[in-house]
Structure formats: C-alpha cells, structure tokens
Amino acid sequence: MSSENGSGGGAAGDGPEQLALIRESVRKAKAPKAKPRTWRGAALAEHLPVARVVVDKGVLHLDRYFDYAVPRELDEQAQPGVRVRVRFGAGSRNVREGRREGGGLIDGFLVERVADSDYGGPLAAIAQVVSPEPVLDEELLGLARAVADRYAGSLADVLQLAIPPRHARAEGRPSPPAPAPPSAPEAGSWRRYARGPEFVAALAAGGAPRAVWTALPGPLWAEEIARAVRATLASGRGALVVVPAGRPAARVDAALRALLGEGQHALLTADAGPERRYREWLAVRRGAVRAVVGTRAAMFAPVRNLGLVVVWDDGDASHSDDNAPFPHVREVLELRASRDRCAFLLGSWGCTVEAAQLVESGWAVPVVADREQVRAAAPLVRTVGDGDLARDEAARAARLPSLAWQIARDGLKHGPVLVQVPRRGYVPRLACERCREPARCRHCAGPLEARGAGALVCGWCGRDEAAWHCPECGGFRLRAQVVGARRTAEELGRAFPAVPVRTSGREQVLDTVGGAPALVVSTPGAEPVAEGGYAAALLLDGWAMLGRPDLRAGEDALRRWIGAAALVRDQGAGGTVVVVAEPTLRPVQALVRWDPVGHAVRELSERAELGFPPVSRMASVTGTPEALTELLAQAELPSDAEILGPVPVPATDPGRPRRPGDAPPGEHWERALVRVPPGSGAALARALKTAQAARMARGVAAQQAVRVRIDPADIG
Template sequence: MSSDNERSDEPDTGAPEQLALIRETVRQAKVPRAKPRTWRGATLAGELPVARVLVNKGALHLDQYFDYAVPEELDADAQPGVRVRVRFGAGGRNVRGGRREGGGLIDGFLVERLAESDYSGALAALASVVSPEPVLGPELLGLARAVADRYAGSLADVLQLAVPPRNARAESRPSPEPLPPPAAPAPGTWARYGQGAAFLEALAAGGAPRAVWTALPGPHWPEEIARAVAATLASGRGALVVVPDGRVAGRVDAALRGILGEGRHALLTAGSGPEKRYREWLAVRRGSVRAVVGTRAAMFAPVADLGLVVIWDDGDSSHSDDNAPFPHVREVLELRAAHSRCAFLLGGTNCTVEAAQLVESGWALPLRADREQTRIAAPLVRTVGDGELARDGAARAARLPSLAWQTVRDGLRSGPVLVQVPRRGYAPRLACERCREPARCRHCAGPLEAPDQQDLNCAWCGRAETSWHCVACGGRRLRAQIVGARRTAEELGRAFPAVPVRTSGRDHVLDSVPDQPALVVSTPGAEPVAEGGYASALLLDGWAMVGRPDLRAGEEALRRWTAAAALVRGQPEGGTVVIVAEPTLRPVQALVRWDPVGHARRELAERAELGFPPVSRMASVTGEPQALAAFLSAADLPPDAEVLGPVPVPGSEPGRPRRPFDAPPGETWERALVRVRPGSGAALAAALKAAQAARMSRGGGGTVRIRVDPPDIG
C-alpha cells in the first residue's frame, strides 16, 4: 500500500481504453505545430486546405472530381455545396485534374473539404467563391450521380439540369419561416377509388406506398393530387409533384392553395421567370416550404425529408429532357423513391406500358376505380369507320360525317364543343383516296399540297405536279390526309355561323373557355379546360394518329384521345365523344370501353414476346457512319447485347429546328440500337459511357451521340 506522497508515473484511470486515449492526446500535444502552407505566397487554410471540385465540363472523360487548394481568405465561404470558380485548361494536370498553372476560369461546385490530396504535386488554388449559398447537398449530389450512371452521362450535365442558374437578387432575400404541418385532409373524391382512402391514410401515417393511379375522367384529379400532398405534409415530410406543362401546373397549384392555403408550397415552372423561380427553389432548399409542384426540371427539386413523389401523365413527351443525358421524369422519380424510401404515385387518365410494367413487376400497386364509377364519370364514346365515311355524303363533301354534325348541333345547345385535329395549320396534307399512301413530290419526295384547292405543289421544293398518280396502287384521286386546326375552324365556322369558333394550338394555347356554346378547335395537348366540362367532342382523323411508323403509335393515340375525352361531361350528364377512326383498331376499342389499363397490359405482353422496351433495355447510338462503326467495335458491350442496324437517319425537315439526333443538312448519319435483357441495363450504360469517354480522351474524329432508353425508336 503506497503512502499519500507516493505517485505513479501514469494516472490511475481504471480503464485501459481511456488510458490509451490520454496517451495519444499527450503525444499529439508534444508534436510541434506545422508551419502554414503557402501557394505562390498566399497562405492556405489551416484546416482542410484541399477542396474537391466538380467542374462544369460535361465531357465524359472529365467526369471526375478535381482537387484545388483553399486560400485562407476563402476558408469561411468555401464550404461544401457552394459555387466556385477555378482555373481549368492549359497547364499541367494532376491525377484528379488540379492545375498547377494557367488555364481559363470555369464554374464548378465544391463537393467536399479534405485534409490532404492524393496528388503529390502542387495544387492550383480556388480562384473565387461565387456565392456562400450551399446549393448542392449530399442527397442531390447522390441523385445526380445515379441519374448520370443510368443514362451513360456526366455528372456535370445532370447538375446543369438540377441546379438553376444563380440570381443574386433572389439569393440576397431571406426565405420565410416554415409553417407547422397541416392537419390530415379528408379523403374527398379519393373515396371513389377502391384503395383511395387507405392510400391517403398511409401517407398521413408516414408510410411509403407506391401506386399506379388510373384517374377517372373529369375535373377532380388536381384536387386529389393536392390531398395526397396535404396528407404527406401532415406526417411532417415533404412532397414533390411533376406535371407536363405550365397549364397543368397552374391547375395543381390552384388546388394546393385551396387545400393547404398560402405559403406551404412552391411553384417551379419556366413561366415564373428566372428570379422568382430561383427564389422559390431557394425556399425549398432552405426548408422554408416542404411541397413543390413544377414542370420537368422540378424532378430534381431539393425537398427536405421527401415523403412523396408524384408524376402526372408520364406518357407526355415533355417529361423526357432534350438535353444530355436525356433523363425521363418517371425514371428519376423512381430513383428518388428508392433512394429516399418515400411514397411514389404515377397518375393519369391513361396508362403507359411502363406504368403497367411497374404493376406487373410488383414494384407498385394499382389504384383505380371500379367499372360503375368509370361509367358514371366517362362520356359516351361513338365511332365512325371508313365504311361509313365512304357512304356518307356529308363526309365526302366536308370530311365530317353526319354523326359528327349531329353531335355538334346537340352539344351546342348546352355548352361548348371540343374538336381535336391531329395538327395545326391551314394547308392539308394529301394522300391517295384508295390506299392512303401519302402524296409526294417526284423530284424531292416532299409532301404535296393544294393551297388553292386545285393545283398541286410540293411543300419542300415548290415544283408543280400536273400528272400525279399513286406509286402504290396507281390511283389518281386524292383526299385530305390531315386537315389542320385553322382549316377545320373555317369549315365549322361556315356550317355554324352564329356560333363563336376558338382555336388552340402551338402558337396560341388557351387555358380555359367559359361554359357557353362555342366550337373549340384544338391540336392534341393544347385542349383548354371548359368550365363545367364540354358538352361533346369530336376526335378527327384518328387513323392518321394510329398509323404513324412508331412503336408507341397506338399508345400515344389512346393517350391523346383519353386526355381530350376526359374534359367532356360524364355520360349521365349527356357527354358524348365521336371518334373518326376504324372501330376495330385496338386503341379505338380501348377508348370505347374506357379501358386504358387493359390496352397497356396487352401492349406489354406483345413487347415482352418481341423483346421490345420496356421489357428490354435499349440504347440508341447515332453518328457519322465511320465514327459509329469504330465506336461499336471498341465498346465492351455486355455478353447478351444485341446490335440492331445501323440504318440511315433522316435529317431534320426543312423549316423545323434541328433535334439533337438529326443529321446536319447535307450529311448522312446512321443509327444503331443496342438491346440487352432485363438486369443488364446498368452494364450497358457503363459500357457505352466508358467507350465514349475513351473515344473523347483520344480525340476521336466524327460525331457519336448516345441516348439510353430513347422515347422513340421508330
């Protein structure tokens, strides 16, 4: 036993782990502090002096992080997630791409701060911090990386889509304080669906149900989306709704204001303007609002504690981005639902093949009403086929059958009548009356038209055609293949001179029309909403929509028809739809029965048998013939990959803007399709990305462009 004045060399802690910790602390304290590091005379940050930066370069061979030194004066502002400016270009490059000297200034995002770099040479310093506002969080960065990998693209390109351009004025304004969660809403019209009330209850309880929702026709679906969002907010979580265009976003925005009140959600659309849109986006990132409704770019909105993602009308082409790497909203929201473990709702009056596959695979459950509810909400659909048109004098004279004229007359007694035509424009496209082969110019193969109803002229080269005959059947009689909206409006205006005629199309789209007798002639997708619903509708030239040379022609035609017919009053209120198309066609029968789910299931079964998407994964590779051949031979494709083609790619039509995969004027491009079985999609994307990165790093000549899961494969 030691006396009080005897002391041991080591403190008596009673625990070996604590003793080891104390020894390590003492050892570190005895190490002399390192001198501050400098770069060209500038003092660097004392702690975490290395910044890992993602530069704003979309080239695949530069799809990596680059290390830069952090000057002491930028230490406070250079935090993860902020925008920075760095030198990039000329000069030596380290393993991660940091520049020793030279190079031009380029924007980037600071991803993380590190104590040291794995590069042994000198690092270039950050040039500046554009703004101390952290706009790139870890969750958004992880989502962007997942999207880039899925679509064989670069992280920088995805972030160009995900993070809106900075607006200094909007950034300087503080965001409002967040409001407390609202009360859980009543089911409302969700009670019309078998599991509708249970779906809302699961959201309000913090659950994560996944559903494919076939919405009933009529005006109630915006309010039903708003109730789903309100139920999610009631659980203390956030919600995100993505719709095809600003008009639809406005309808959902109004429904959210009616259910939630002001200040609980943000509207993210291009029509808001850059300052307002960025201010709303910042409010979402800062957590001031927990709900978002917006168009395509909103799929990346940084909603805090995300509890629900919603996509409406996933078959609309607006959901597919036209900028690299060409992501689709549906796929991005599926990734968010999986990564964030949140609820997922895919809704629409139609059902796409991809939505049917989600149900078929068990990833999502169906959410639909029974047949009785459908009969109450849907209008009566009647058909007029080619045989009836041939015997109908009114149809031969003015392209509208007698049934259509009678439907218009009856509808105008009680409200507006909608007339859907496949395209806008005055000059009709002509086709053989016997076999429907398009009438084309003998010199340039351009479409023939008859602007004065007598002489035939080519719409491309302007040459006159005096002795046309059909190259397919030898016929010499022509008929209007598709009559545009303005031409149809003139015909109807002469037939009903006392009734106002309104048109809605690409150049001028109406949001709504009053509940008064009027003729509303619209192209698909531009149909305005009628207060109280349309009394009736005419769907013209249905055969032209179904007959397009496209894998999705039938699905797209049915989607366009159901979208227009859903604006008509229900059958108990006298709502009637007349479609001018062959009644035996599968999409026409699906419209008559109002069974889009059955149509999608049959399409899915046929595609599975033939190995078409979405059952298989497919990528389109387009470019100059020699460059395309070299790319395909160098790519290390998965063993089960099947290359289809290549085939020539038609150039863009004269007078229309060139699309990303159109050949330039005067050049010939080719396209190959690469198909793999389910489960090999990630390997296919990785192989294509690696081959493209290797090609670009070598400075390969020619153009090659990649699109994973192209929406249109012809």
Template sequence: MAGRSRGGRVGQDGGTVRSGWQDWRVSEHSGEQLSLVREAARRAKPRTWRGAPLAEGTPVARVLVDKGLLHLDQFFDYAVPAAMDADAQPGVRVRVRFGARVVKGRREGGTLHDGFIVERLAESDFAGPLAPLAQVLSTERVLTPRLLALCRLVADRYAGALADVVSLAVPPRMARAEREPSPEPAPPPPAPAPGTWARYGTGPGYLQALARGDTPRAVWLALPGPHWPAELARAIAATLASGRGALAVLPDGRAVARADAALTELLGEGRHVMLTADAGPEERYRRWLAVSRGAVRAVVGTRAAMFAPVADLGLVALWDDGDSSHAEPHAPYPHARDVLMLRAAEERTGFLLGGLTSTVEGAQLVDSGWALPLAAAREQVRAAAPLIRTVGDADQARDAAARAARLPSLAWQVTRDALARGPVLVQVPRRGYVPRLACGNCRAAARCAACSGPLELREQGGLPHCGWCGRPAADWHCPECGGFKLRAQVVGARRTAEELGRAFPKVPVRTSGRDTVLASVGAAPALVIATPGAEPVADGPGYAAALLLDGWALLNRPDLRAAEEALRRWAAAAALVRPAQEGGSVLVLAEPTLRPVQALVRWDPAGHAVRELAERAELRFPPVSRMASVTGPAAAVAELLALLRLPPGTDQLGPVPAPNGAERLLLRVPPGSGAALAAALKSAQIARATRGGGDPVAVRLDPTDIG
C-alpha cells in the same frame, strides 16, 4: 469508366496526371512504382505555387468542375486559401482555374470555370502542388450530398457526365434572390378528408398510409372529369400532415396551374411553390432556394422540378408520364419518371404515377409488383365517362356528307345538338391550314421540286409552299401524271375552324394550338378547335360533346408508341366532356375494330397497356428490355462500336440511315443488363474522346422514339 480523381489520375501505360494547374505526361511505371508515387502523394501536404497560407485542418477542396465532358467526369483537388476557409464549404459554388500547365516553375494558360465543392479534406493524394480556389461565388450550399448522390445515380443510368446532370438539377445563380430571406416553415396541416378519393376502392387507404408516414407506391388510373387536380392535392396534403415533404411533376404549365389552384384551395397560401419556366429565372431561383432551405416542403412543377431538393421527402408524384414533355431534351436525356423512381427507392418515399391512361411502363411497374394499382370499379368508370361513339372508314365512304365536307352526318348531328347545351371541342391532329397537299388527279403526294419536302397551303387562296425549305411552288406539276391540280390530303386546325365557322355562323369559334394555347373557355355554346395537348378546360360541367377527327393521323405514325399515344390524346380530350348521364358524348373518327379505339369506347386504358406490355415482352422491346441508340456519321458510329465492350446477350439492330446523312444503331440488352450497357457506352465514349474524338456521336439510353 471514369471515377473520382484524387487530385489527378496516373495512367498505367504512361497516363495523364491532372490537377487544377497541371496536365503533363508521366513515363511508364510498374505497379510497385505507382504504389510508391501514390503513397508519397498521400503523405504530401498540399502546396500552392505562390506559397499562399492555406486553411487549417482541411486545406483541400474536392471540386466538381462544370465541364460536362465524359473524359473529365471526375473530381479535382484544389487548395483552400485561409481567407476562403469559412466560405468554401461543401455544396457552394466556386470558380477555379482549369487546364493550366507548369513550365519551368511558372503556370501558363488555363481558363476559369465554375464548379461546386463536394467535400473538404485534410490532404490530397495528388503529388504536385495544388492550384488554389480562384473565388467562392456564393456561400449558399446548393449542391447537398443527397442531391449530388441523386445526380450521380442519374448520370450512371443514362451514361452521362455528372456535370451535365448537376446543370439540370441546380438552376443558375441569381445573387439578389440569395440575399433575400426565405419565409419561416409552416407547421404540418391536418390530414385531409378523402374527398373524391372515395370513388377509388383503395384511395382512402392510400391517403391514410401517406399521413401515417408510410411509403406506399401506386399506379393511379384517374377517372375522367375535372377532379384529378384536387385528388393530387389531397395526396400532397396527406404527406405534409406526416411532417414530410412532397413533390409533384406535371407535363406543362397549364396542368401545374390546375394543381396549384387545387393546393391553394385545400391548404391556403404559402405551403407550396410552383417551379416552372414561366416564373422567370430570378423568381424560380427564389422559390428553389425556399425549398432548398427547408422553408417550403411541397413543390409542383414541370420537368426540371424532378430534382427539387425537398427536405425530408415523403412522396414523389408524376402526372401523365406518357407526355413527351417529361423527357429531358438535353444530355444525358433523363426521363422524369425514371428520376422520380430513383428518388423513391433511394430516399425511401411514397410514389404515385397518375394519369387518365396507363403507359406500358406503368403497367410493368404493376406487373413486377414494384407498385400497386389504384383504380376505380367499373360502375364508377361508367358514371364518370362520356358516351363514346365511332365512325369508321366504311361508314364515311357511304356517307355523302363525309365525302363532300370531311365530316360524317353523325358528326354534324352531334355538334348541332350539343351546341344547344354548351361548348363543343373539336380535336384536329394537325396544325396549320392545309399541311399536306396531293395531286388532284392521281392523289400522289405533292412535293417540292428543290428538296422533295411536302407542299402545304398556309391560307385560303394562297400559293403552295414547301413545308421544309419554304420555297413557293406556283408552277408545280405532278411528276406522276403531269396534272396541275392540287387537293387537300390532310386538313389542319385553321381550315377546320374555317369550315365549321361557315356551317355554324352564329356560334363563336375559338382555336387553341401551338401559337396560342387557351387555358380555359367559358360554359356558353362555342366551337373550340384544338390540336392534341392544347385542349382548354371548359368551365362549369365541361364540354357538351367532343369530335376527335382524323384518327388515322395519330394511329399511322411510324412509332412503337403510336397506339398508346393515340389513346392518351383521345382520353385527354374525352375526359373534358361531361359524363354520359349528363348528356356528354364523344365521336371519334377512326376504325372501330382497332385496339386503342376499343379501349376508348370501353374506357379501359389499363387493359390496353397490359396487352401492349405483353406484345413488347414477346418482341423484347422496352420497357421489358433496355435499349440505347447511337446516332452520328457512319465512321464515328463504327469507331464507337469498335471500342464497345458490350454485355453478354446484347442485340445490335442496324445501323440504319438517319436524318442529315447520319446513321443510327440500336443496342438492346436483356433485363438486368441495363447498368452494364450504360457503363460500356460511357467507357467507349471516354476512350474515343481521349483518342482525339472526331465527329460527335449522340448516345441515348431508353430512347422514346425507336421507330
């Protein structure tokens, strides 16, 4: 496994010595000769090729070069010219020449790369001359020792390169923002009152512990309704009252905006910042600098904010950890939940994992005792939750209205009655008009003749098109029965909005989905058609009712988390509806005997997560065990597998075919062997890269989709 480089590395079998200037082969040495070489290097004074005067005292800068390659996952030593001595401090951005060679006393080749100084040294153990720093890009110390340590922990956990993690943690530089002064830090606010935290048995005690400076850890099962942003804001305010900082990570900009509004109402302006991509690169960097400089101690943001360098951190909070937005799509693919858990352990902070439902990971934290449950009593749940009713497949088969118009009679009745009191939310699992077509005679799925992709209808009266390659299929015929007639197999959000608009012609219809996501809607009667995750918040007391259509589309996904995800999507929509005692009702079209449907009816997401965890433990699936996926061409996967030195007890699942002609291999290890698996994968990747590599192989620890 790659370690820190003291100005270069000497391979024991004729390895490579690397510095900023040079890269050449060394003949084989015995162990004694290697020791002599290293001892001479330690005694040597740093030299540069042109004899430029060097900084006094600590003339060596150890630099993390922004290469992002596993086999170069180490630090490199550079000489510090005297002219750069004051500016070249640990944590600043620099530019260095990397990969040059020295031929007959002259340097050749090499390219300029950005990097960060991680420390200054009096001497280097590299025997040859050191390349000087090319430029100090900024005197702002952005890579602090604490942030560097966190990035190293994340890189080791996910078998990734340190430079890749640092690029996720430190935003790109904006020079104008660095020249602007940050505001003066505000004094700690007073400890907040419990507010709606009083509905939870241990809620007030949790806030008091944060205000005292303690580090409580909790898995918080929030009650349905509009209060969770204010409750999260009070937890942050209690931490600030102790003189410490707080960080909250939320899945999207709409959730961040709700938390931001709650914090502003509770604490006023200037005590916190939002870190989201919507702010733009310069404004986001300006806010990040205010946090890094200690001017602001409270942060709410999306996934990238998990690395925010909050001074004297006292609380890390994560909302809705089951949302896929919390999983970083770039190498090494860290998850915000794991990063915040690392921070809670290493920086000794409080921890709050909140959501309307619980993931199996949250249930495991409670089961292991790492965190304590924070939930309300059943009478409080009944007072806050809407009435949940179900319509199963057998009920729809007997219902003439359902056969004719896809919606059962009960759904029409609930919608009609609720529209007299306020807006009605309709959750549709699929976007588009008719995203799946089938043969009208034999019901076989209609597929493209060119690529076998599913056929879809994009608008009423339009031609069917392939959902994969986009080709029109005007002359389609069924290969099974020869029929030419098409029917809708799955109905999308746009088609549903069209049908409901005709059924309720005097009621406005609004849609919220991928193209246009609404943050909120008014309290007046309206039909709001939304895809999962895009449901807007209704003003006032909330929606009068909600229809959760086509539950089978969420439950039948070929994924280990299908049931958990379906319950999470349904609960997120149902939580926007008024309580049952105020007339709020939810109708879910799904088989009522299924476990997630029963959990929704009883509003018992914690019990559902506990049962899911028990099944995962029996099958040895994550999070009980750790797992890694290896995806790439068959030959590349086989080559990496041959280089792996797996820990004892590793199970190999596959390889199996993956998209685009690749293969996918799953590696599973028992509890306690996750770090060894990550180290073995990283070592094998480094060995493969030094041999010349070949086709790339994607390695992902703790994959969210294992099928």
C-alpha cells in the same frame, strides 16, 4: 534552513526537472515558427486545405472530381455545396490533369473538403467562391450521380438540369420559417377508387405506399393530388409533384392553395421567370417549404425529408428532357422513391405500358375505380370508320362526318364543343390495306418503310423485305396512313356560321373557355378546360396519330383521345365523344370501353414477346458511319446485347428546326439500336459511356461525334 530552501537557487520548489522544463519552453519560444502551407506565396486554409470540385464541363472523360487548394481568405466561404470558379483547361494545374497554371476560369461546385490530395505536386487554388449559399448537398449529389450513370451521361450535365442558375437578388432575401404541418385530410373523392382511402391514410401515417393511379375523367384529379400532398405533410414529411406543363401545374397549385393555404408549397415552372423560380427553389433548399409542384426540372427539387413523389401523365413527351443525358421524370422519381424510401404515385387518365409494368412486377399497386364508377364518370363514345366516311357525302365535302356534324349541332345547344385536330407533319407509316395492321419486319419487328421503286426496308435493322404479307389477315397490299388535318377551323366556321370558333395550339394555347356555345379547335395537349365541361367532343383524323412510325403510336393516340374526352361532361349529363378512326382497332375499342389499363396490359404482353421496351432496355447510337462503327467496335457490350442496324437517318431540311434523331443538314448519319434483356441495362449504359469517354479523351473531331441516348422516347 533558509539557505537550503533556495533563496539563492530560484523560486521555492524549483528542482532539476522543473528547471529543464523552463529551459525547453524558452528554447521553443526563441525558435523560428513553422510557416503555414502556401500556394504561390498565398497562405492556405489550416484545416482541410484541399477542395474536391465538380467542374461544369459536361464531357464524359472529365466526369470526375478535381482537387484544388483552398486559400486562407476563402476558408470560411469555401464550404461543401457552394458554387466556385476555378482555372481549368490549357495550363490548369490540378491533381487529375497535371498542367501548368494559366487555364481559363470555369464554374463548378465544391463537393467536399479533405486534408490532403493524392497528387504530389502543387495544386491550383480556387479562384473565387461565387456565393456562400450551399446549393448542392450529399443527397442531391447522389441522385445526380445515379441519373448520370443510368443514362450514360456526365454528372455535370445532370447538375445543370438539377440546380437553377444563380440570381444574386434572390439569394439576399431570407426565407420565412417553415409552417407547421397541417392536419390529416379526409379521403374525399379518393373514396371513388379501390385502395384510394387506404393510400391517403398510409401517407398520413408516415408510410411509403407505391401506386399507379388511373384517374376518373373530370376536374377532380388536381384536388386528389393535393389531398395526397396534405396527408404527407401531416406526417411531418415533404412532397414533390411533377406535371408535364404549366397549365396542369397551375391547376395543382390552385388546389394546394385551397387545401393548404398560403406559404405551404412552392411552384417551380419556367413561366415564373429566373429570379422567382430561384427564390422558390432556395425556399425548398432551405427547408422553408416542404411541398413542391412544378414541371420537368422540378424532378430534382431538394425537398427535405421527402415522403411522396407524384408524376402526372407520364406518357406526355414533355416529361423527357431535351438536354443530355435526356432523363425521364418517371424514371428519376422511381430512383428517388427507392433511394429515399418514400411513397410513389403515378397518375393519369390513361395508362402507359411502363405504368402497367410497374404493377405487373409488383413494384406498385393499382388504384382504380370499379366499372360502375367509370361508366358514370365517362362520356358516351361513338365511332366513325373508313367505310362510313366513304359513303358519307358530308364527310367528302367538309371532312366532317354526318354523325360528327349532328353531335356537334346538338352539343352546341347546351355548351361548347371541342374539336381535336392532329398536328401536321406526322410521317406516314405502312399498314395492311385490308386490316390496317402496321407492317413490321419479320426479323426484328421494326417498322417497314417504302424506299425507291416500291422497295420495303426495315427502319430498325435495315433488312430488305421482298415478300411481305400481313400476319393477321394474309393480305399483300399496303397503304400509307392519313397525314394531319387541313384548314379545320375555316371549314367548321363555314359549317356553323352563327357559332364563334376559337383555336388553341402552337401559336396561342388557351387555358380555359367559358360555358357558352362555341367551337373550340385544338391540337392534342392544348385543349382548354371548359367551364362546366364540354357538351361534346369531336376527335378528327384518328389515322394521323395511329399512323405515326413509332412504337408508341397506339398508346399515345389513346392517351391524347382520353385526355380530350376527360374534359367532356359525363354521359348522364349528355356528354358525347365522336372519334373518327377504324372502330375495330385496339386503341379505338379501348376508348369506347374507357379501358386504358386493359390496353396497356395487352401492349405490355406483346412487347414482351417481341423484346420491345420497356421489357427490354435499348440505346440509340447515332453518328457518321465511320464514327458509329468505331464506337460499337470499342464498346464492351454485354454478351446478351443485340445490335439492330445501322440504318440511315433523315437529315434536317434547310430552314427547319432539327428534330431529335435527325442528322445535321447536308450530312449522312446512321443509327444503330442496341437492345439488351432485363438486368443488363446498367451494363449497357456503362459500356457505351466508357467507350464514349475513351473517344473524347483522344480528342475526336466534332464531326465524328456520336450521340448516345438510353431508352429513347422514339425508336420508330
């Protein structure tokens, strides 16, 4: 029995099957092991060895991802969202370009890791992981792509606007843990508005209301925004507030500190400096804070679990970015509200046509005060027209009408007086001499310009107008509008020699002034806040703003007037505003009645009849005549697209900064406007982007470049 049990045949229990398994294991152990995947002798990551990278090249024909190999030593650091450096350009080998190694290093973002590439040849490897800090997540990437497509731009350009430059010292500092959500606030001064308390309650309950809010004049707007933010935080969600400049950002920042305490929000402005701004941005990205207030670039802030987006004063030009692809804060926050299904609040003392359209379309509801509340909060508004100026000896002598002089003298007995003076340099446009209705083209309703010996030419479509007459009053004579103010501070100093005169403008912008009697001369948008409010305000040379050659001249003039008048005490406290402009004009009447919403609604109705934005979508295409013709011929524009022009654009004067839309010095450029009806805006942007990319891929010379801008702020 013992011999049968295998004392000479191996271990007990070994049968034929077991012996076969042993032999196979020995064979595998002796066989040479498979070599890991390598690139030029360097081992690649075993898991997901291919990285998809968006490179920092803002050109349209390279607006896609590029595949790179992930070396094993970078496997742990090369995670989605980090900054990397890769070889790109002449000689760079990757799945999309197929060029040999040797290109220069360029920055980029690692978007994702995949198992394989659809390119059959060898891939260039990631040269460096700049930082292991992930700064680009899927949500921000999707938003950036949506913005790039809407504005016919590149993803890389949008990411440059969305993600601030890296600062290594800021990355090394850990962010504190996120604070506990605050309790829901009371409605407070939101009770002054119809639907105001309901809006705050909906935010606290986790809802996503969309509102266009016409704020009452006075200083409470910042506190009201802070209450909406606190209500959102109380629901466990985040909030984002974007304002046009650093001064209003500081006011909302102070209101949030008072209502929330320290550590509950981040302030993202350029004034903070690169290190602090990046540190605050990282705190938001890491989830350490859930509320943000900032200027334009903050529209992309990566707020976790976003519950509310707020834009204040959307008509301010600062909300439109000066860098490609020129996104506007209002449009980006509308995209975020739709993508993230969060609440949306557009607030201002005035009302833009775009805001009125949001209400008319049903996308948002109005949050406004009743007429009794408006009358109680607003100052008294009085007007001085051209006829009064012509008969006024004081106005001819010192550019200060007698009524304005009297109001200023009375106001100085009780506090400071604000004097708003339009900036210099507005180009006059033509209007009817009798009724002041702007002169427009009969074919496309563009502004008429005087060229040569009295010839009239449309600034949009370029057609000559030989027999113009005013459609409102039948007049045949034209006049140029008044251009800016001169030496206002000096003249006021002579008129009121015993009163201090302070100025706020381009050279020095004042944030606040005291409550003592003083004359404060300011350009539009630079008005400081007075302690206790201004006793009076003088809005001089109204024609300088109403006469701008711009579709938004009336809307913008009213917005600037209301912005200054909102800093004046209410009429119950004696606050008075004098506006020097023709009393019969629509913007002036809207100011007198303090009815910016009514003005915006009527403007929207007229633009709908004429096919103007925002009812239509427009693209401005500017370049040399040859390049412009080539692009428009190649672009597969929507069938309902209408091309206006081209017309010549002014060249930049030597020694002066180049303005948007100007041609380079010494060059002849033209501009065409492409207009499409509602629903075709995306197709228009896609067609122009595709045509631009095709031209760039062929390597067109820099002097043959064409500038494309979707929904330009200034179309003349």
